[in-house]
Amino acid sequence: MAGRFEKRGDIGLIIINNPPVNAISVAVRSAIVDGLNQASADAGIKGVVIVCEGRTFMAGADITEFKGAPKHPTFPEMLDVVEAFAKPAVAAIHGTAFGGGFEIALGCNYRVAVASAQVGLPEVKLGILPGAGGTQRLPRLIGVEAGLNAIVSGDPIPAPVAAKAGAIDKIVEGDLLEAAIAFLNDKIAAGGPHPKVSQIRIDPASLPADFFEAARKRIAKERRNLFAPQRIIDAVEAAVNLPLEEGLVRERELFVQCATNSQSKALQHVFFAERQVAKIPGLPADVKPRDIKSVAVIGAGTMGGGIAMNFANAGIPVTVLEVAQEGLDRGLGVVRKNYEASAAKGRITPEQVETRMGLIRPTLSYDDLKDADLIIEAVFETMEIKKTVFGQLDKVAKPGAILASNTSYLSIDAIAGITGRPGDVVGTHFFSPANVMRLMEIVRGSQTAPDVLATTLELAKRIRKVGVVAGNCHGFIGNRMLEGYGREAGLLLLEGATPQQIDGALYAFGMPMGVLQMGDLAGLDVGYKSRKDRDPASYETRATRVADRLVEAGRMGQKTNAGYYDYEPGNRTPKPSALVQQIIEETAAEFQIQRRAISDAEIIERCFLSMMNIGCEILREGHAYRASDIDIVYLNGYGFPAYRGGPMFWAENEIGLATALEKIKGFAASVGPRWWTPSPLLEQLVAEGRGFASVGA
Numbered sequence: 001m002a003g004r005f006e007k008r009g010d011i012g013l014i015i016i017n018n019p020p021v022n023a024i025s026v027a028v029r030s031a032i033v034d035g036l037n038q039a040s041a042d043a044g045i046k047g048v049v050i051v052c053e054g055r056t057f058m059a060g061a062d063i064t065e066f067k068g069a070p071k072h073p074t075f076p077e078m079l080d081v082v083e084a085f086a087k088p089a090v091a092a093i094h095g096t097a098f099g100g101g102f103e104i105a106l107g108c109n110y111r112v113a114v115a116s117a118q119v120g121l122p123e124v125k126l127g128i129l130p131g132a133g134g135t136q137r138l139p140r141l142i143g144v145e146a147g148l149n150a151i152v153s154g155d156p157i158p159a160p161v162a163a164k165a166g167a168i169d170k171i172v173e174g175d176l177l178e179a180a181i182a183f184l185n186d187k188i189a190a191g192g193p194h195p196k197v198s199q200i201r202i203d204p205a206s207l208p209a210d211f212f213e214a215a216r217k218r219i220a221k222e223r224r225n226l227f228a229p230q231r232i233i234d235a236v237e238a239a240v241n242l243p244l245e246e247g248l249v250r251e252r253e254l255f256v257q258c259a260t261n262s263q264s265k266a267l268q269h270v271f272f273a274e275r276q277v278a279k280i281p282g283l284p285a286d287v288k289p290r291d292i293k294s295v296a297v298i299g300a301g302t303m304g305g306g307i308a309m310n311f312a313n314a315g316i317p318v319t320v321l322e323v324a325q326e327g328l329d330r331g332l333g334v335v336r337k338n339y340e341a342s343a344a345k346g347r348i349t350p351e352q353v354e355t356r357m358g359l360i361r362p363t364l365s366y367d368d369l370k371d372a373d374l375i376i377e378a379v380f381e382t383m384e385i386k387k388t389v390f391g392q393l394d395k396v397a398k399p400g401a402i403l404a405s406n407t408s409y410l411s412i413d414a415i416a417g418i419t420g421r422p423g424d425v426v427g428t429h430f431f432s433p434a435n436v437m438r439l440m441e442i443v444r445g446s447q448t449a450p451d452v453l454a455t456t457l458e459l460a461k462r463i464r465k466v467g468v469v470a471g472n473c474h475g476f477i478g479n480r481m482l483e484g485y486g487r488e489a490g491l492l493l494l495e496g497a498t499p500q501q502i503d504g505a506l507y508a509f510g511m512p513m514g515v516l517q518m519g520d521l522a523g524l525d526v527g528y529k530s531r532k533d534r535d536p537a538s539y540e541t542r543a544t545r546v547a548d549r550l551v552e553a554g555r556m557g558q559k560t561n562a563g564y565y566d567y568e569p570g571n572r573t574p575k576p577s578a579l580v581q582q583i584i585e586e587t588a589a590e591f592q593i594q595r596r597a598i599s600d601a602e603i604i605e606r607c608f609l610s611m612m613n614i615g616c617e618i619l620r621e622g623h624a625y626r627a628s629d630i631d632i633v634y635l636n637g638y639g640f641p642a643y644r645g646g647p648m649f650w651a652e653n654e655i656g657l658a659t660a661l662e663k664i665k666g667f668a669a670s671v672g673p674r675w676w677t678p679s680p681l682l683e684q685l686v687a688e689g690r691g692f693a694s695v696g697a
């Protein structure tokens with residue numbers, strides 16, 4: 001039974017009970033419809049309270065019903081019954097009334113809530129819009145601008161804030177149900193009329209004439225390339241201009257447009273992928289994570305400082321070790337500056353700056369690491385230095401301490417091998433800026449102990465990161481695939497594209513910035529230095545030749561006001577450079593590459609299909625558990641647009657695996673087979689008509 005109807009004197013109670021979150025399944029919808037019908041038919045009942053058992057009010061639609069034919073009563077059918085109900089109805093809210101849950105509450109005459117409750121319409125996050133009256137009722141209730149912003153952001157609204165805005169009639173204390181009944185009895189005693197949101201008329205003249213035009217422009221900028229937010233504006237416009245009944249029809253049309261758009265499919269993929277990523281095959285459910293009460297970080301450079309901030313933010317004391325006082329001072333200075341910048345923006349209080357700085361303890365002595373439960377190394381990226389550091393750690397760390405490396409490329413097994421406790425060693429690969437980027441690749445070495453893995457996964461959650469487990473291969477998941485991305489961009493430059501065309505195409509695709517601009521931001525000297533240590537036979541030297549020449553000409557990127565682009569001092573806007581164009585053309589001539597017109601489509605396909613092909617290899621080798629994990633890496637670590645689902649989902653759904661294979665074979669013929677040999681996994685999937693969902697865990 002997902003719900004039941006009870007009588008309490010002359011008040012009817014519709015009590016929903018559909019654990020764990022009272023998702024609005026067909027059974028719940030039936031219980032609401034049945035309860036309201038019974039209350040209508042019973043002359044002894046003067047009003048109804050809708051309330052939920054368990055930890056929350058109805059937290060939203062039942063997402064498992066998204067696929068498949070609609071079940072009756074559908075959401076709109078149920079809301080019609082709520083709307084037509086002629087006696088006063090109160091929604092009694094605790095926990096989270098999101099999506100359909102909030103829409104049911106909006107259909108009632110009154111809403112009461114406990115102070116800790118939250119309401120909201122988060123549908124936009126799944127690429128859809130509230131399809132059960134939310135876009136019509138919320139703006140009527142709290143105003144057009146506030147309603148529009150709430151629906152476009154999809155963010156939760158704390159009950160006290162919602163009450164101030166007028167979406168909740170009363171914040172109640174004590175027992176919720178008793179308070180709701182008392183509230184309803186008062187309203188009944190007062191004799192009504194009992195307000196209905198549907199009866200509120202918005203006067204279009206109360207809005208600036210260009211309100212919706214301006215909203216479209218603003219939201220197009222803030223939610224770049226997104227389909228649903230624009231349809232939400234259309235729906236809210238209908239709420240202003242049409243009576244409720246017609247507005248609901250319009251809302252439904254727009255809902256269907258969103259639900260059938262590729263973006264909603266991609267965003268739903270992301271939703272499920274995020275829930276799956278922490279499920280690790282072969283990790284027994286009863287593994288007990290180790291206790292992490294204190295942490296140490298070695299190296300206070302770009303990454304070490306940011307990594308330390310994550311722990312201080314979570315209230316975990318963290319010792320930071322450097323080789324010299326100067327490095328410590330510089331590193332902690334940057335951390336303080338970051339915190340102060342957050343405080344200046346009002347994101348944290350000045351007291352929090354001090355509390356967090358107080359949790360970070362600088363040291364030059366390994367002795368100070370002996371009590372740490374977890375030690376993360378973030379020193380220079382060379383095996384020799386890493387080995388020295390881990391040798392020292394092996395001597396000072398207490399038994400059972402987890403020893404982690406933030407290495408970008410190096411073998412975790414090789415690092416673990418120099419310690420006497422390889423089971424305690426794991427990779428924790430953060431992304432820059434480490435205090436901001438959500439991704440943490442967790443590199444599982446061949447000997448990493450199950451409880452070390454479980455601890456690291458749990459810790460990722462504690463510091464609000466998305467932990468993705470990767471196998472131990474060169475560059476793990478993210479950086480290994482990135483190589484294909486950078487290589488194709490480098491080759492396309494020589495073949496005829498300009499930096500601005502490449503970056504423009506990638507930006508239009510949805511990346512936060514193009515790969516060359518990204519190089520300028522990170523510093524071209526970083527890659528240059530790392531290539532010095534690499535065997536030239538292991539990578540495409542033609543693709544990096546322009547970057548090499550830029551660095552040798554002193555063009556390191558933004559920090560020198562010159563890289564692939566020119567920059568004016570203090571200004572990050574890239575300007576095309578005639579000198580760079582000359583270097584590109586000279587380099588193309590050097591390799592006897594005939595320059596030609598390149599289409600934007602070729603830029604996208606070469607950059608991202610090369611990535612996907614490497615992703616297939618990672619999957620085939622078992623270095624990722626599932627294709628959706630690879631997508632999560634790219635969404636959270638590299639800014640791949642969520643509305644395209646990630647590089648694997650994009651290839652499968654926007655290109656199609658069979659077409660992708662054909663294109664890869666085409667590039668093998670035109671660009672050369674060295675980097676364009678199709679992954680055997682891709683060939684197998686296409687031959688067998690299977691998709692990525694059939695691979696891995």
Ligand code: NAD
Binds near residue numbers: 298322407429
């Ligand atoms: P960085 O040069 O900014 O910082 C390294 C710091 O380590 C320096 O402050 C240096 O003084 C210190 N250090 C060097 N040897 C040491 C030792 N023996 N003991 C203590 N401290 C020592 O480098 P970074 O960019 O922070 O990179 C650190 C690690 O993180 C590397 O393995 C790198 O591959 C990885 N990483 C970097 C990024 C990035 O974008 N910068 C992203 C992910 C991972």
